[in-house]
Amino acid sequence: MARWPKPPEGTWTEHHPALGTGPISFADSYAPEFYELEREAVFKRAWLNVGRVEDVPRDGSYFTKELDVAKTSVVVVRDGDGQIRAFHNICRHRGNKLVWQDFPKEETRGTCRQFSCKYHGWRYGLDGTLVHVQQESEFFDLDKSGLGLVPVHCDLWNGFIFVNLDAEPRQSLREFLGPMVTGLDDYPFGKMTERYDYVADNNSNWKIFADAFQEYYHVPGLHPQQVPPAVRNPEAGFECAHFQIDGPHRLVSTGGARRWTLPAEHMYPIEQATRSGMVGPWHTPADGGLPAGANPGGIEPFGISNFQIFPNVEILVYEGWYIWYRYWPTSPNTHRFDATLGFYPAGSVRERIEHEVAAVMFKEFALQDAGMLGGTQTALESGVLDRFPLNDQEILVRHLHATVADWVEGYRRDVGGMTS
Amino acid sequence: MLPAAFAELELFARRWCLATETERYAERMRSSMADMHAFYDAFFPRLEEAIEYCDTYPLADLPQEATNLLRLVYSLVMVSMSVEIFAQTKAVNAADAVLVRTREPQP
Numbered sequence: 001m002a003r004w005p006k007p008p009e010g011t012w013t014e015h016h017p018a019l020g021t022g023p024i025s026f027a028d029s030y031a032p033e034f035y036e037l038e039r040e041a042v043f044k045r046a047w048l049n050v051g052r053v054e055d056v057p058r059d060g061s062y063f064t065k066e067l068d069v070a071k072t073s074v075v076v077v078r079d080g081d082g083q084i085r086a087f088h089n090i091c092r093h094r095g096n097k098l099v100w101q102d103f104p105k106e107e108t109r110g111t112c113r114q115f116s117c118k119y120h121g122w123r124y125g126l127d128g129t130l131v132h133v134q135q136e137s138e139f140f141d142l143d144k145s146g147l148g149l150v151p152v153h154c155d156l157w158n159g160f161i162f163v164n165l166d167a168e169p170r171q172s173l174r175e176f177l178g179p180m181v182t183g184l185d186d187y188p189f190g191k192m193t194e195r196y197d198y199v200a201d202n203n204s205n206w207k208i209f210a211d212a213f214q215e216y217y218h219v220p221g222l223h224p225q226q227v228p229p230a231v232r233n234p235e236a237g238f239e240c241a242h243f244q245i246d247g248p249h250r251l252v253s254t255g256g257a258r259r260w261t262l263p264a265e266h267m268y269p270i271e272q273a274t275r276s277g278m279v280g281p282w283h284t285p286a287d288g289g290l291p292a293g294a295n296p297g298g299i300e301p302f303g304i305s306n307f308q309i310f311p312n313v314e315i316l317v318y319e320g321w322y323i324w325y326r327y328w329p330t331s332p333n334t335h336r337f338d339a340t341l342g343f344y345p346a347g348s349v350r351e352r353i354e355h356e357v358a359a360v361m362f363k364e365f366a367l368q369d370a371g372m373l374g375g376t377q378t379a380l381e382s383g384v385l386d387r388f389p390l391n392d393q394e395i396l397v398r399h400l401h402a403t404v405a406d407w408v409e410g411y412r413r414d415v416g417g418m419t420s
Numbered sequence: 421m422l423p424a425a426f427a428e429l430e431l432f433a434r435r436w437c438l439a440t441e442t443e444r445y446a447e448r449m450r451s452s453m454a455d456m457h458a459f460y461d462a463f464f465p466r467l468e469e470a471i472e473y474c475d476t477y478p479l480a481d482l483p484q485e486a487t488n489l490l491r492l493v494y495s496l497v498m499v500s501m502s503v504e505i506f507a508q509t510k511a512v513n514a515a516d517a518v519l520v521r522t523r524e525p526q527p
Contacts, residue, residue, distance in 0.1 A: 199520055270504055371516070
């Protein structure tokens with residue numbers, strides 16, 4: 001096949017010699033000991049994307065994010081000065097979870113002027129300051145000024161809210177993201193405020209699901225229905241146009257004739273009737289142009305770029321809309337999946353229908369990916385096999401597992417250094 | 421419930437004029453393929469006409485009957501997944517997977 005040029009080494013994988021070309025183990029995706037290391041080495045060190053600025057639209061807007069993998073919950077709030085802040089979701093008095101609605105384990109969102117603890121009524125300002133203690137005179141030497149909410153490092157990039165649970169982050173957010181990801185600096189996420197949010201509790205390790213979204217090799221096998229039966233070719237493969245790696249982050253771009261430019265039999269009737277479908281609306285909003293950084297391989301015609309931001313975020317940018325995934329570990333063999341589709345706000349009924357069609361079709365094929373997970377997870381956990389071959393189209397799978405291993409190794413070195 | 425020009429679809433309206441994706445997906449999951457084919461076959465030939473009808477109004481200011489028709493369009497989109505793509509109720513090999521929509525625009 002080889003429709004798209006590969007690097008001078010002949011393959012994408014050999015362009016990155018440290019990755020090797022041999023089979024890999026997926027023991028990192030079920031071993032409980034590894035999960036314990038991952039908590040510390042990855043999720044308590046990396047910048048984690050917990051939301052977007054649209055989630056806290058005005059002063060006093062807040063949401064909570066459960067970070068089971070770090071055994072904590074954070075509250076993200078826009079304070080009275082418009083600054084977005086993050087705190088550990090714990091009351092300084094007796095350790096009660098501060099912000100929750102019906103059940104402590106469920107995430108919540110809302111708007112308030114102060115946070116009030118359900119237990120003894122201690123109240124905190126939006127900037128975390130402890131402002132009210134019930135029966136304060138009964139306490140002993142209580143210094144309210146030292147009992148504000150415990151802050152979490154929080155920073156923004158192009159409207160995405162990140163937190164870092166480390167005592168002192170090893171890198172600023174922008175250094176962490178690096179030049180490839182910040183190539184999306186000018187992508188107009190902030191204008192694509194018509195959102196379709198989804199959530200799922202999936203029965204696999206977080207990396208196993210991330211793997212399904214960082215290669216297209218599985219598309220003909222698992223998603224044959226993406227191509228209507230009249231033109232479906234059982235022998236078809238899938239070749240991506242461009243792969244790129246920058247530090248812990250990854251990117252894949254696809255290219256080729258756009259679906260709606262093909263003869264009619266390449267689309268389902270519902271796609272033709274609504275002028276939308278598998279790859280979104282057929283027309284691009286007037287200012288939907290892509291910044292060069294969204295297509296760093298210069299692929300023409302451009303399809304989509306998937307940016308995998310380490311550790312657990314993926315942003316898929318189309319011309320005019322985007323999809324955003326987050327894989328939150330909840331145990332060695334489960335994770336919570338957050339998915340969002342963002343569009344320019346529909347200016348007409350027709351545009352709203354175009355968005356609905358794209359969202360409905362997205363879910364159908366994501367369900368196919370998710371449907372496999374339980375089987376993959378249990379088969380891996382059988383331990384029957386521990387070496388799995390990956391091809392050149394799966395370079396990003398290889399890179400995710402190698403990067404997690406690197407971070408775990410770095411953590412082990414640091415801890416070993418501290419105790420010796 | 422529907423605009424007069426779409427009166428022949430009234431028999432589907434009570435079942436399929438649903439405000440949220442969660443309701444529409446649930447209705448699809450409990451429907452037989454025969455029921456979904458009946459709805460699809462009756463409505464699909466008039467889909468473009470229905471979109472054009474709704475599109476004569478501003479999205480933010482749809483009369484109730486047009487809102488109902490739009491919800492029927494959303495349900496047709498939902499049902500088309502079973503009828504056109506998978507020839508079964510749920511996506512092929514979706515097994516026990518679920519994906520719950522927790523935020524969407526209205527209407």
